Amino acid sequence: MQLLPGAEPFRHDGSPTGALLCHGFTGSPQSLRPWAERLAGRGLTVSLPLLAGHGTRWEDLQRTGWQDWYATVDRELRDLRARCEEVFVCGLSMGGALALRLAARHGADVSGLVLVNPAATFPRAQGYAVAALRHVVPSARGVISDIAKEGVAESGYPRVPLRAAYELRSLLGLVRTELPQVTQPLLLLHSRVDHVVPPADSAVVLGAVSSADVTEHVLEDSYHVATLDHDAERIFSETDAFISRLSTRKTARDGT
Structure with missing residues (x-):
C-alpha cells in the first residue's frame, strides 16, 4: 500500500535516553517529523511510528480500532525500554491521549510526558451523531491542516471514517x-486558538492527572498542528529543556 507523503515512520538510534512520538487521528508522522529530527539531533534514540490504519487511505482507518492505534505505541515503548535506560513520550492531539494512556499503564517505564494540544473529550452532539450514523454513513469531512502558518500543510486524510471517529x-x-x-512529570503546550481540539481539553488533563511536576505553556501564534506552525521552535526548545532537566543521562551530543 502506497504511503502518503511523509507518512513513513522515523527511527534514530542514539543514546540510552529514548523519545517516543505519537501522531494524531487521521494524521501521520509527517506532522511530528521536525520534532523527531530535533530530538535525534540531540543524540536521543527516537521512535516516531505510523499508527495502524493511518498514512494510506481513509478507508484503511475504517477497519481499525483504538486498540490497534494503542498497540502501535505500546509496542514501540516496550522496544525503546528494552534498548534505553529512560524513555520520554511526546504526543500531538490524539497522540497526546495515547501518551497519557502509556503513562498510566506503564508507570516508571515512562520518565516524562510532553503533550501538544492533547485530545481529552469528544463533542457531545457529534458523539451522539457518530454513534447513530456510523453504520450507514461511511465518512465525514476531515480535520487536517489546522495551521496558521501560510504555505504549510499536514499530510493526512481528507475524510474521517465515522466508525473510526x-x-x-x-x-x-x-x-x-x-x-x-x-x-x-508533564510538559503541556496548547494553542490559544485551536479549531480541532478545544483548549479546554488541556484543562481537563491538567485538572485530573496526579503529576506533581507540571509545566503549562500557551502557544499564541499557532493552531492545532502547532508542531508545524509558528510555535514549532518553542515546542522543540521547551522539550529539549524538559528532557535535559529530567534525564538521568547526558545525550550522545554531550559527549557521553
Whole structure:
C-alpha cells in the first residue's frame, strides 16, 4: 500500500535516553517529523511510528480500532525500554491521549510526558451523531491542516471514517478515567486558538492527572498542528529543556 507523503515512520538510534512520538487521528508522522529530527539531533534514540490504519487511505482507518492505534505505541515503548535506560513520550492531539494512556499503564517505564494540544473529550452532539450514523454513513469531512502558518500543510486524510471517529470517542472516554494514574512529570503546550481540539481539553488533563511536576505553556501564534506552525521552535526548545532537566543521562551530543 502506497504511503502518503511523509507518512513513513522515523527511527534514530542514539543514546540510552529514548523519545517516543505519537501522531494524531487521521494524521501521520509527517506532522511530528521536525520534532523527531530535533530530538535525534540531540543524540536521543527516537521512535516516531505510523499508527495502524493511518498514512494510506481513509478507508484503511475504517477497519481499525483504538486498540490497534494503542498497540502501535505500546509496542514501540516496550522496544525503546528494552534498548534505553529512560524513555520520554511526546504526543500531538490524539497522540497526546495515547501518551497519557502509556503513562498510566506503564508507570516508571515512562520518565516524562510532553503533550501538544492533547485530545481529552469528544463533542457531545457529534458523539451522539457518530454513534447513530456510523453504520450507514461511511465518512465525514476531515480535520487536517489546522495551521496558521501560510504555505504549510499536514499530510493526512481528507475524510474521517465515522466508525473510526466512534473508536476515538471510546478511547478518549477511557483515557479520562485513567488520568489520575498519571504521575510522571508533564510538559503541556496548547494553542490559544485551536479549531480541532478545544483548549479546554488541556484543562481537563491538567485538572485530573496526579503529576506533581507540571509545566503549562500557551502557544499564541499557532493552531492545532502547532508542531508545524509558528510555535514549532518553542515546542522543540521547551522539550529539549524538559528532557535535559529530567534525564538521568547526558545525550550522545554531550559527549557521553
